[in-house]
Amino acid sequence: MAEATLFVGLISGTSVDGIDAALVRFDGEIPRLLSGLTHPWPEPLRQRILELSQRADGLVGLDDYGQLDVAIGQSFAAATQALLKQAGISASAVRAIGSHGQTMRHRPQGPQPFTLQIGDPAVIAETCDIDVVADFRRADVAAGGQGAPLLPILHARLLGRSGCTTVVANLGGIANITIIHADGRVQGFDTGPANGLLDAWFHRHHPGHYDHDGLFAASGRVRQDLLQDMLQDPYFAAPPPKSTGREYFQLAWLERHTLTGCSAEDIQASLLELTARSLGDAIRAHAPAAEQVWLCGGGIHNPLLVQRIAACLPGISVDTTAAAGIDPDYIEAIAFAWLARQRLLGRPGNLPQVTGARGLRQLGAIYPRPDHFI
Numbered sequence: 001m002a003e004a005t006l007f008v009g010l011i012s013g014t015s016v017d018g019i020d021a022a023l024v025r026f027d028g029e030i031p032r033l034l035s036g037l038t039h040p041w042p043e044p045l046r047q048r049i050l051e052l053s054q055r056a057d058g059l060v061g062l063d064d065y066g067q068l069d070v071a072i073g074q075s076f077a078a079a080t081q082a083l084l085k086q087a088g089i090s091a092s093a094v095r096a097i098g099s100h101g102q103t104m105r106h107r108p109q110g111p112q113p114f115t116l117q118i119g120d121p122a123v124i125a126e127t128c129d130i131d132v133v134a135d136f137r138r139a140d141v142a143a144g145g146q147g148a149p150l151l152p153i154l155h156a157r158l159l160g161r162s163g164c165t166t167v168v169a170n171l172g173g174i175a176n177i178t179i180i181h182a183d184g185r186v187q188g189f190d191t192g193p194a195n196g197l198l199d200a201w202f203h204r205h206h207p208g209h210y211d212h213d214g215l216f217a218a219s220g221r222v223r224q225d226l227l228q229d230m231l232q233d234p235y236f237a238a239p240p241p242k243s244t245g246r247e248y249f250q251l252a253w254l255e256r257h258t259l260t261g262c263s264a265e266d267i268q269a270s271l272l273e274l275t276a277r278s279l280g281d282a283i284r285a286h287a288p289a290a291e292q293v294w295l296c297g298g299g300i301h302n303p304l305l306v307q308r309i310a311a312c313l314p315g316i317s318v319d320t321t322a323a324a325g326i327d328p329d330y331i332e333a334i335a336f337a338w339l340a341r342q343r344l345l346g347r348p349g350n351l352p353q354v355t356g357a358r359g360l361r362q363l364g365a366i367y368p369r370p371d372h373f374i
Ligand SMILES: Nc1ncnc2c1ncn2[C@@H]1O[C@H](COP(=O)(O)OP(=O)(O)OP(=O)(O)O)[C@@H](O)[C@H]1O
Pocket: 012, 013, 014, 015, 016, 017, 170, 171, 172, 173, 174, 195, 196, 198, 199, 209, 210, 211, 212, 213, 214, 296, 297, 298, 299, 301, 302, 303, 332
């Protein structure tokens, strides 16, 4: 029997801007995006996620936690149904859904390291009548890894070019890079904050979720004293493997620096420059031979951010992955479809040299659809 080739990938990232859903067909090993959409969060649910995922004390009642897990699962199911309707595809044509869920906490260090992605996969399987693979990060963390970033393995397969050092930079809530060295070696880590901090500062001063086209940042000027102070954070110079999240790079982090005398727009400009500088510094330090940088993630729609990143990387060609035929807005959702397929085929999904895990691991747990006994 021919192998079923349609998969759905779902993720809500650290920007919590919406649920990205991708319908993916595999031509052999290569995933092709057939249809994609970003399903909006109900606003109260989005606010709740943002509040809890950044709360320093992490306090949440068990009832609250359980309900949030189910509510997020219901929204992920609704995203899938909207995607299949848009594509004119029935649930029975889809082999499986790979659901990343919503990251609420990421603490891969310490005596009990953990990473927490929620959005009840059983609810998604039951509602959509499709097998679900979820909880992709835990096995890597249990094996001593960071559990993130997970995309480097796919970035390397899709965008690696032998003889050319290539970097893929994702501008999400957090920024992360994959380095594919000319000899094929792959590295990857989170470089620091991106849209999460930009969105939070913007939203404190304006209605709306983000600084559209970077106009607010463009109206301010970069405060070098503040920028240099922020760049002193030990995260930036720490060696990989490393990963971070919104529980660290958030407004409380910004407010630990001296902001007196800085206007709101100066701080927006300085945060944007921090994103560009920390990314550029990481690329120059870890990929000095880089010739090509491919950008993806929501930050590519911020022209000022893209311009500042290119300015931090003189002599390197900087383009979005669209120029390589990969939709920069859906590469993460495509990756979770790909990871679900890896799991069903019994293949590993992590790259130990990236995450620091003790070895290759199958990632994700399977939640079968109602009539599927396996
Ligand atoms: N026109 C625009 N101008 C400025 N910023 C934009 C624009 N469009 C999108 N963005 C930014 O992109 C963000 C969404 O990015 P993205 O969807 O990659 O985040 P994410 O999936 O949560 O990220 P990740 O999981 O990688 O952390 C928005 O919150 C916003 O900051």
